[in-house]
Amino acid sequence: MNAQYPVARPRRLRRTAAMRRMVAGTRLHPAELILPMFVKEGIAEPQPVGSMPGVVQHTRESLRKAAHEAAEAGVGGIILFGIPAHKDARGSGADDPDGIVQVALRDLASDLGDALVLMTDTCLDEYTDHGHCGLLTADGEVDNDATLERYASAAVAQAEAGSRMIAPSGMMDGQVGAIRAALDANGFAEIPILAYAAKYASGFYGPFRDAAECAPQFGDRSAYQQDPAGPIGEALREVRLDLAEGADAVMVKPALAYLDILRQVRDTVDVPVAAYQVSGEYAMVEAAAANGWIDRERVIMESLIAIRRAGADMILTYWATEVARGLS
Numbered sequence: 001m002n003a004q005y006p007v008a009r010p011r012r013l014r015r016t017a018a019m020r021r022m023v024a025g026t027r028l029h030p031a032e033l034i035l036p037m038f039v040k041e042g043i044a045e046p047q048p049v050g051s052m053p054g055v056v057q058h059t060r061e062s063l064r065k066a067a068h069e070a071a072e073a074g075v076g077g078i079i080l081f082g083i084p085a086h087k088d089a090r091g092s093g094a095d096d097p098d099g100i101v102q103v104a105l106r107d108l109a110s111d112l113g114d115a116l117v118l119m120t121d122t123c124l125d126e127y128t129d130h131g132h133c134g135l136l137t138a139d140g141e142v143d144n145d146a147t148l149e150r151y152a153s154a155a156v157a158q159a160e161a162g163s164r165m166i167a168p169s170g171m172m173d174g175q176v177g178a179i180r181a182a183l184d185a186n187g188f189a190e191i192p193i194l195a196y197a198a199k200y201a202s203g204f205y206g207p208f209r210d211a212a213e214c215a216p217q218f219g220d221r222s223a224y225q226q227d228p229a230g231p232i233g234e235a236l237r238e239v240r241l242d243l244a245e246g247a248d249a250v251m252v253k254p255a256l257a258y259l260d261i262l263r264q265v266r267d268t269v270d271v272p273v274a275a276y277q278v279s280g281e282y283a284m285v286e287a288a289a290a291n292g293w294i295d296r297e298r299v300i301m302e303s304l305i306a307i308r309r310a311g312a313d314m315i316l317t318y319w320a321t322e323v324a325r326g327l328s
Contacts, residue, residue: 026309028301030074030324034119034274034316038211039063040083041093041100051207052279053286055318057083060104066321067108070116073324077117079167079316080104081212082126090135091127094154099127102161109162119194120163122155122179123170131216133170133224142224144172151175152182159188167251169196171224177245192248194274198235198261199253201225204280211279228257235261236268243269249314254278256303259310266311275312277303282318297326 002008013023039058040047046056058066067078082101084093093099101120108118124147125133134147147170155166166183168175176195183191201222209215226234239250250269252262253276266273281303289296300319307315317323 026305028304028308028323028327030327031076032308032312032314033075033320033324034077034079034117034314035070035075035320036079036081036276036316036318037063037066038081038083039100039104042085049207049211051210051283052318053283053290055211055282057211060107063104064107064111067112067116070321070324071112073321074328075116075320075324076314077119077165078108079119079121080163081121083213084127087127087129089129091124091150091154093127094122094124094150095157097157097161099157102157105158105161105163114164117164118162119165119167120158122151122158122166122168124150124154125170125214125216126212130218131214132219133221134172140218142172144174144224147172148174148178152178155179156182156186156188159183159186159191163191165192165194167194167196169199169253171196171199171221171226173241174245176242176247180246193246194249194251195239195242195247196253196276197239197242197247197250198258198265199225199251200228200258202228202254202257202278202280204254204257204278207279207283236264239265239269243271247271249274251276251316252312254281255307255312255315256281259306262307262310262312272313273311274314274316275307275310277307277315277317277319279318 014020043059046058046062049055070078080101084100123133125131132142134142137143151168166179168179176193179193242250249272251274252258252265255275255277262275285299288294304315
C-alpha cells in the first residue's frame with residue numbers, strides 16, 4: 001500500500017530544478033525533431049510567410065543555409081515542400097527531374113550527406129492548379145486510383161534526387177502500397193516510407209496553405225482526409241492498412257488536438273510514430289506571444305512535451321532548429 005499524507009508528499013520530488021530534471025519521465029532530444037521547410041522556384045530572396053512569423057519560402061541557397069543550421073543543431077531530419085513556378089491539372093512538377101524539390105534535394109544531398117535525414121512530402125496539392133491532392137475526374141472528384149500512379153512516379157523522382165524517406169500525405173487509399181511497389185521496382189527497396197496514416201480534415205492547416213500556396217480552388221479535402229468526428233477506430237484502421245501495404249513508420253496529423261489518437265496509435269503499433277505540430281498550432285502560439293499573452297518559450301516546450309508524452313517518437317515542428325539548439 002502507498003503512504004498517505006502527511007507521510008506522502010509528492011512535492012518532495014518537485015522542489016528544485018535539478019530534482020525535477022532527474023525524475024522527469026518525458027524528455028526531448030534534438031534527433032527526434034523534424035523541420036518542415038518550403039522551397040519556391042523562381043524567387044531571388046526568401047519570402048516571409050505572413051501567417052507564420054519566422055517561416056519563409058526559401059530560395060535554393062537560403063534552403064541550403066537553413067538546412068545546414070538544422071544539421072548543426074542536431075535536428076533529426078527535414079521534410080521538403082515545393083512551390084513550383086508553374087502548376088497544372090496533373091501536378092507535373094511533382095515528378096519532374098528538374099522540379100524544385102528534386103533540384104533542392106540534389107543540393108542538400110551534396111551538402112549534407114547523412115548529417116540528417118532528407119525527407120519529402122509526396123503529394124500533388126502544391127503542384128496542381130486546382131489545389132487538390134490528386135487528379136480530378138470530369139465532374140471534379142479526386143480520382144483515387146489514377147492519383148496513385150502520380151504518387152508512385154513522384155516518390156521515385158524524389159528518391160532518385162536524394163530523398164532518404166518518402167512521406168505520402170494525400171490520404172488516397174492504397175497510396176503506400178503503390179509507392180512501395182514503385183520504389184522497389186526502381187531499385188529503392190532501402191528507402192523507408194513514413195505514412196501520413198491518420199491525417200484529419202483540420203482547420204489548423206490554414207497558414208500552411210499560405211506557405212505552400214496550395215489552398216483548394218473549390219471545395220475542401222473532407223472527402224479524403226479523416227473527419228475529426230469520424231467513426232471510433234477509423235484512425236487505427238487507416239494505420240493498419242498502411243502498415244499492411246509496407247509503411248515503415250506512421251504519422252498522426254495534426255498533433256495537439258489529436259493527442260488521444262496519437263496515444264491509441266502508439267499503444268497499437270510496433271513501428272516509430274510521428275506527429276505533426278502543424279502550422280495553425282505554430283501560428284497561434286506565435287500570435288499570442290507577440291501580443292504578450294503567453295510565455296513563448298515555455299509554451300513551445302510544453303506543447304512539444306505533451307506530444308512526446310502522448311507517444312510520438314518523432315515530432316515535425318517549425319521550431320525544430322530553435323528547440324534543438326536549446327536542448328543542446
